[in-house]
Amino acid sequence: MNATLTLLDRTSFIELNARERAQALLDPGSFRELLGPFDAVESPWLMAQGVVPQSDDGVVIARGSIGGVPAVVIAIEGAFQGGSTGEVSGAKIAGALELALLDAQAGRPIRPVLLFETGGVRLQEANLGLAAMADIHAALIALRRHVPVVGVIAGMVGCFGGMSMSAALTSYLIMTRQGRLGLNGPEVIEQNAGIAELDSRDRQLIWSLTGGEQRVATGFADQLAVDDADTIAHVVRAAFDTDRSLPANSSRVAHWRDRLSRLPERAEGAALRALSPGER
Amino acid sequence: MDDDVSLRGRLWFDAIAGESQRRETGPVSVLAADARIGAEMVRVIAVVPDPDNRFPRARRGEVGIDEGWGLAACVREVLGEAGRPILAIVDVPSQAYGRMEELLGIHLACAAAADAYATARLDGHPVISLVVGQALSGAFLAHGYQANRVLALDDPKVSIHAMGKLAAARVTRRSVAELEALAETILPLGYGVRSFARLGLLHELITGVDANAPTPAHIDHVRQRIAAAIEDARDGSHDLSSRLGSVEAKQQRAASIRVRELLAAQWD
Amino acid sequence: METLELRFPGDRPIIRRAHVGVVGSGDLEILLSPASETTVTIRTSVGGFGVLWRATLERFFARHPIAARVVINDAGATPGVVSLRLAQALEEAGS
Numbered sequence: 001m002n003a004t005l006t007l008l009d010r011t012s013f014i015e016l017n018a019r020e021r022a023q024a025l026l027d028p029g030s031f032r033e034l035l036g037p038f039d040a041v042e043s044p045w046l047m048a049q050g051v052v053p054q055s056d057d058g059v060v061i062a063r064g065s066i067g068g069v070p071a072v073v074i075a076i077e078g079a080f081q082g083g084s085t086g087e088v089s090g091a092k093i094a095g096a097l098e099l100a101l102l103d104a105q106a107g108r109p110i111r112p113v114l115l116f117e118t119g120g121v122r123l124q125e126a127n128l129g130l131a132a133m134a135d136i137h138a139a140l141i142a143l144r145r146h147v148p149v150v151g152v153i154a155g156m157v158g159c160f161g162g163m164s165m166s167a168a169l170t171s172y173l174i175m176t177r178q179g180r181l182g183l184n185g186p187e188v189i190e191q192n193a194g195i196a197e198l199d200s201r202d203r204q205l206i207w208s209l210t211g212g213e214q215r216v217a218t219g220f221a222d223q224l225a226v227d228d229a230d231t232i233a234h235v236v237r238a239a240f241d242t243d244r245s246l247p248a249n250s251s252r253v254a255h256w257r258d259r260l261s262r263l264p265e266r267a268e269g270a271a272l273r274a275l276s277p278g279e280r
Numbered sequence: 281m282d283d284d285v286s287l288r289g290r291l292w293f294d295a296i297a298g299e300s301q302r303r304e305t306g307p308v309s310v311l312a313a314d315a316r317i318g319a320e321m322v323r324v325i326a327v328v329p330d331p332d333n334r335f336p337r338a339r340r341g342e343v344g345i346d347e348g349w350g351l352a353a354c355v356r357e358v359l360g361e362a363g364r365p366i367l368a369i370v371d372v373p374s375q376a377y378g379r380m381e382e383l384l385g386i387h388l389a390c391a392a393a394a395d396a397y398a399t400a401r402l403d404g405h406p407v408i409s410l411v412v413g414q415a416l417s418g419a420f421l422a423h424g425y426q427a428n429r430v431l432a433l434d435d436p437k438v439s440i441h442a443m444g445k446l447a448a449a450r451v452t453r454r455s456v457a458e459l460e461a462l463a464e465t466i467l468p469l470g471y472g473v474r475s476f477a478r479l480g481l482l483h484e485l486i487t488g489v490d491a492n493a494p495t496p497a498h499i500d501h502v503r504q505r506i507a508a509a510i511e512d513a514r515d516g517s518h519d520l521s522s523r524l525g526s527v528e529a530k531q532q533r534a535a536s537i538r539v540r541e542l543l544a545a546q547w548d
Numbered sequence: 549m550e551t552l553e554l555r556f557p558g559d560r561p562i563i564r565r566a567h568v569g570v571v572g573s574g575d576l577e578i579l580l581s582p583a584s585e586t587t588v589t590i591r592t593s594v595g596g597f598g599v600l601w602r603a604t605l606e607r608f609f610a611r612h613p614i615a616a617r618v619v620i621n622d623a624g625a626t627p628g629v630v631s632l633r634l635a636q637a638l639e640e641a642g643s
Contacts, residue, residue, distance in 0.1 A: 017570055034546040037567040037579055040619075041542065044535050045466060050549040052591045052621050054571040055579060061543065079572030087468070091539035098540070099547050121417070121442040123452050128468040128533065130417065130442040131481055131523065134425040137391075138520045141398040141426075162421050162442075168391035183387035183418055184377050191450045192377040193337060209382045220385045249388060250395040253352045260345060260384065 010228040013154050014178060018060045018077035021115050021154075024229040025073050025236055026064030034061040035092060043086050045125050054080045057088040061096045067237045070103070071111035072096055078117030078157035085118065085163060086125040090132020097139035104146035111240050112143060114151045114170065119185055120161010133162035140169040144248060148172060150239045152232060153179035153212065153221070160185040168250050172239045173221040174232065175212030181221065182210035219249070285329045285340045288413040288437070288491060289371035293326040295499045296369065296410075296506075300324075305357055306350025309333060309341075312357075317367070318507030323358045325351065326369040327423055337378030343419040344376030348389025351423055355396035358405070365406040365510045368397070370424040371413030374444055390422035397426035406513035408506055411473070412491060415440040428513035428522070429483035431505060435491035438473040445471065467532060480528030483509060550595035554602060558586040558613040563642035569633045576622035576630060578637045583617040592622040600627060608634050614643055 016024060023031045035041050037055035046053045058080035062073045074093050076083045085093070093114075103110040121129035143149055151170035153159045158180030159167045167173055167181055175181065184192075186200035199205065208214055215221040225235045249256075290311065297313040305312055309330035315322055329341040338344025343351070358364045375381075375390060401407045409415075409424035411432035420440065424430065432438050442448075449456045463469040467478060477485045486505050489498040516522055523529060524537055562582050569577040586609060590601055604627045625633070 035539065035542055037577070038565060038581065039542065040579075041535070041539060045468060047549070047591075048466060049462065050593075052549060052571055052593050052623055054577060054621060055567070055619070063547070077570055079570045079575065087533065088535050088539055091536040092543070095540040095543040099543055123443060123448055124469075126442040126448075126469050127440065127476060127479055127481070128536070130421070130425075130440075131479070131533075132536070134421060135520055135523075137394050137421065138398055138426060141395055142402055142519065145402070162418060164387035165391040165394060165418065165421060168385075168388040169395060181387065182382045183375055183390060184382065188447065188451065189377045189379070189382070192374075192447055197337070197377075198379050209379065218385075220388060248395070250352075250391040251399075253349060253356055253392060253396070256388070256392070257349045257353065260349065263384075 010226070011230065012227050013229045013232050014156060014176070014227050016229065017079065018075035018115065018117070022060050022062040022073040022075040025113060025233050026062060026066060026071060027068065030064035032063045034063060034096070041088055043088050043125065045087065045128070049124050051081070051124060057086060057092065058083060059089040059092045061092050066111045066113070066240060069109050069111050069240070071113065072100055073113045073115065075115040076117045081122055083118030083157050084120060084122035085129045085132055086122040087128035087132060090129055090136060094132055094135035094139050097136065097143050101139060101143045101146065104143060110147055112147065112149045113236055114149065114166065116151055116153045116159035116163055116167050117157045118159055118161065118163045119157065120163055130162065136166050137169060140166055144169065144171055148240060150174070150236055152236065153181055154227065154232070155179040158182070158210070168220070169248070171248060172223075174223045174225050174235055174239065175215055175221045176225055176227045177212045178227060179212040180207065180210040181215050286371050286373070286413050289326045289341065289369055290328045292369050292371070292410070292412045293324060293328070295494060296367070296503060297324045303354065303357070305354045307346040309338070309347050310350035310354060312354040317503050318510070320365050320507065320510055322365045322367050322510070323354070324367045324369065325354050327351070327372050327419070335376060335378065335380060337381060338376035341372055342374050342376040343372055343390060343393070343422050344381055345384050345386050345389045348386065348393045348422055351393035352396040355393070355400055359400060359403060363404055365408065366397070366400055367506060368407070368409045368424045368427060370409055370411045370415045370420065372416065372419035372423060373414050374416050375418035375422070390418050393422035394426050401426060401428055402518050404518060406510045408509045408513065410502070410506060411438055411440060413437060416444055417442050428516065428518070429509040430481065431484045431486060431509055432473045432476070432482055433489055433491045434473060434485050434487040436472070437491065439471045440473060440476045441471050478528055479532045480526035480530075481523050483512070483522070550592050550598070552590040552592070552598055552601055554588040554590070554605060556586040556588065556605065556609040558609055558615045560612070560614045560643050562614050562616050566637045566640035568636045568640060571621045571623045573623055574625055574629065576620055576625040576633055578633050579619040580637050580641045581617040583615055586615055586618065588618040588620065590620040590622060594624050604630050612638055612643070614638070614641070616641070
């Protein structure tokens with residue numbers, strides 16, 4: 001499908017905001033938002049620090065269906081505070097996953113999707129953002145025991161910080177070439193370890209470490225998708241439709257420890273790819 | 281080893297694990313042993329500095345690649361033994377920051393650790409964390425924050441936060457002094473363990489103990505509190521909902537509770 | 549950061565509530581809800597531009613005398629972007 005799409009046919013998924021991305025992934029007409037802008041459940045902590053809040057605190061929770069099956073899409077708005085996780089946005093994500101778990105435990109079908117566009121915990125809410133992140137990890141690990149959870153990292157913010165652990169906890173992770181996935185963002189590494197360790201302006205280096213193509217080639221993500229809304233919707237739906245009996249990446253401890261024990265002294269990107277030829 | 285490196289994790293691991301045989305499941309930086317605490321045989325785990333770590337960016341007690349996967353292995357080892365309690369002793373300054381770390385998927389290594397601890401909890405193992413020093417960001421998410429019950433020593437060097445002060449100052453373009461001033465009025469920004477306790481996230485703040493040089497009586501007291509927490513965890517749910525049930529949470533995390541209520545009301 | 553509260557005359561009803569935009573650098577979000585009179589609350593990251601906000605909104609409501617509750621969360625948008633978002637919101641709201 002990708003090869004036949006010309007540039008003119010494509011609708012960039014990256015250019016869509018969080019709400020539009022959720023709409024793009026749900027069956028047409030099925031989108032219904034929870035705790036939307038008019039519920040105005042905002043951050044209790046930002047105004048006191050001179051930061052203008054967003055009415056949905058930067059996360060869209062949308063119910064609907066995917067391929068006719070009930071679904072929930074959790075979409076992070078990367079344009080608001082870098083998509084960072086605060087008390088309310090974190091509670092929306094964790095709470096939605098917890099409700100999906102109740103459905104799954106009761107035998108009600110549910111297809112959960114997370115759209116990651118975030119730098120991690122919102123420092124203006126520090127400990128409450130961190131606590132919410134732990135809640136999110138807990139909910140994902142519990143939910144994943146019952147149903148597959150699909151994640152998408154499209155860009156351009158990418159997925160960093162504690163939320164990169166969430167991405168690693170999904171059952172199936174889709175990335176675009178423009179997307180990036182890493183625990184620490186390039187600026188944070190440069191600030192903590194120095195510019196010789198990582199020059200945060202070196203885009204080629206950054207994408208060679210954390211970009212979608214690299215992550216899929218080395219088994220840290222499952223599929224590379226082109227930046228097109230219909231394609232990504234199709235890939236997400238197919239991820240649920242396909243019977244997936246692979247154990248989750250984060251549970252394959254012996255496999256990964258073995259792989260990492262065979263590292264050459266100086267393992268750079270290409271050498272690492274040779275060591276781990278893409279398959280999970 | 282330089283002055284910045286903390287020895288508290290090892291000190292408290294040795295104090296609690298005592299003469300118990302050390303496991304060699306993980307790397308040298310992940311200490312593990314099976315120790316008797318009260319009536320229970322507990323898997324005790326700590327992350328400590330290794331100045332010879334094969335990853336230079338993880339030599340000061342950080343949770344790096346080998347530590348993440350090592351933690352996962354040490355936890356999963358006891359999953360076959362029904363109900364076995366697990367104790368995470370936490371003194372970790374951060375996750376490891378480095379190019380190799382990102383290349384080799386430190387995000388997945390940390391996720392693997394969190395996965396193991398959470399899986400243990402979901403399988404009915406009481407998982408307890410004892411914070412004796414720093415519990416920062418990704419390192420705490422990996423090692424300690426998936427526990428049923430989080431305990432901490434009441435000590436000025438016990439600090440729980442999303443990012444170290446210096447790093448946070450740089451990222452937010454404020455001075456450390458400005459950050460500390462903000463933390464006075466905005467509770468989630470606090471670094472001290474007492475601020476953390478006021479958020480309702482702590483099961484117990486253990487007072488009257490010398491965190492740097494505990495006496496036998498201090499160690500005994502901490503062991504008792506851990507045993508009590510294990511019992512409490514056994515009686516409770518296998519999820520993290522107790523963190524939203526505390527008196528403090530109803531005040532300081534009211535929005536977190538309200539969001540969940542509204543989501544449930546709007547779900548169907 | 550500054551909060552402004554403004555009122556404008558207007559009695560043309562809007563058909564439905566509308567929401568546009570994001571609180572990203574140089575952008576803003578606007579929420580319109582049906583109401584019997586027009587009140588506007590603006591929270592903006594850039595203080596000191598009250599006069600400019602009033603002028604921009606006056607021009608808008610003069611052309612479109614709707615009655616609506618308006619909430620604006622602004623992260624430093626230019627008057628041009630503000631006007632664009634207002635137009636988008638109005639189109640979504642219908643009148």
